[in-house]
Amino acid sequence: SAVISQKPSRDICQRGTSLTIQCQVDSQVTMMFWYRQQPGQSLTLIATANQGSEATYESGFVIDKFPISRPNLTFSTLTVSNMSPEDSSIYLCSVKLGQVYEQYFGPGTRLTVT
Amino acid sequence: AQSVAQPEDQVNVAEGNPLTVKCTYSVSGNPYLFWYVQYPNRGLQFLLKYITGDNLVKGSYGFEAEFNKSQTSFHLKKPSALVSDSALYFCAVRDNPYSGGGADGLTFGKGTHLIIQP
Numbered sequence: 001s002a003v004i005s006q007k008p009s010r011d012i013c014q015r016g017t018s019l020t021i022q023c024q025v026d027s028q029v030t031m032m033f034w035y036r037q038q039p040g041q042s043l044t045l046i047a048t049a050n051q052g053s054e055a056t057y058e059s060g061f062v063i064d065k066f067p068i069s070r071p072n073l074t075f076s077t078l079t080v081s082n083m084s085p086e087d088s089s090i091y092l093c094s095v096k097l098g099q100v101y102e103q104y105f106g107p108g109t110r111l112t113v114t
Numbered sequence: 115a116q117s118v119a120q121p122e123d124q125v126n127v128a129e130g131n132p133l134t135v136k137c138t139y140s141v142s143g144n145p146y147l148f149w150y151v152q153y154p155n156r157g158l159q160f161l162l163k164y165i166t167g168d169n170l171v172k173g174s175y176g177f178e179a180e181f182n183k184s185q186t187s188f189h190l191k192k193p194s195a196l197v198s199d200s201a202l203y204f205c206a207v208r209d210n211p212y213s214g215g216g217a218d219g220l221t222f223g224k225g226t227h228l229i230i231q232p
Contacts (some may be wrong), residue, residue: 001160033219042204043158047217058219092157096218101146101165103220105158 002027002095004106012112013083020079021109023093028073030096032068033103037090046091049076083113116141118207118222119224127195128231135190135226137205147188148206148220149179158204175199195230202227 003026017022023032034046047055047068055068069077080087090110094103117140127133140144149161162173169181179190188205206220 004157031218043220043222044226045221046217094158099139102148102160104160105150107157 002029002097002104004093004095004104006091006093006106006109008109009107010110010112012114015084015113017083018079018081019083019111020077021091021093021111023076023078023106024105025074025095027097030073030098032070032076033067033094033096034076034078035092035094035105037092039088043092046078080111083111085113087111088113115144116207116221118205118221118223120203120205120225120226122196123224124227124229126216126229126231129197130194133192133195133228133230134202135205135228137188137190137223138186139188139207140186140224141207145188146208147181149177149188149190150206150222152202152204152225154201161190161203165203176191197230197232200228200230 005024007022032049035043035063036046037043045058046061046066047057049068049070051070051073065081067079071108086087088111090108092105092108096103121136121137123155125135150158152158159169161177162171162179164171165179172178177192179188181188202225204225205223208220
């Protein structure tokens with residue numbers, strides 16, 4: 001497995017502002033993912049972040065709204081831009097380790113937009 | 115497109131009784147299947163997976179799951195429930211990449227609240 005940390009753990013933000021969420025892994029990983037879990041809902045994949053290339057976004061998510069950086073093999077950031085109350089969710093990063101098929105998740109960032 | 119269905123929002127079981135949390139899936143090829151558990155205010159924890167081989171897979175905390183290809187199901191089971199098993203359980207799937215499946219991201223079911231009553 002891997003030890004994954006996220007910062008901040010929670011935040012309350014005003015609409016129209018942006019928040020950058022950090023994800024740090026204790027080992028080098030090729031693939032990192034960002035998911036959103038809206039209140040009372042399941043997890044939805046936002047994008048796949050690969051080091052050295054642009055993130056791949058899922059349908060319904062765009063780079064202008066959720067820019068992602070992946071500067072190295074242990075770190076990634078997700079920015080939630082121009083926030084609205086509908087962006088209130090838990091945002092989770094996950095990693096896939098080598099040939100292991102399962103993903104391991106960070107503790108999540110609970111975002112509330114007022 | 116792949117999808118996962120968890121037909122029960124909530125499952126109630128008395129402590130010591132066997133439990134089953136249901137999951138059915140839809141993929142274009144052979145599936146990779148996973149179960150995760152989410153405790154309150156904590157991240158997702160990996161429980162077990164089915165990739166290939168034996169249809170009965172064993173995982174953490176005494177949980178197991180049975181893969182049934184004909185019924186496209188992957189139900190989570192435990193012979194004797196504990197109060198500490200109370201949590202939110204998610205089933206997830208991805209297409210087998212060797213059968214033409216797409217990206218590595220997982221598709222999750224909506225989750226099932228498991229409540230174990232003392």
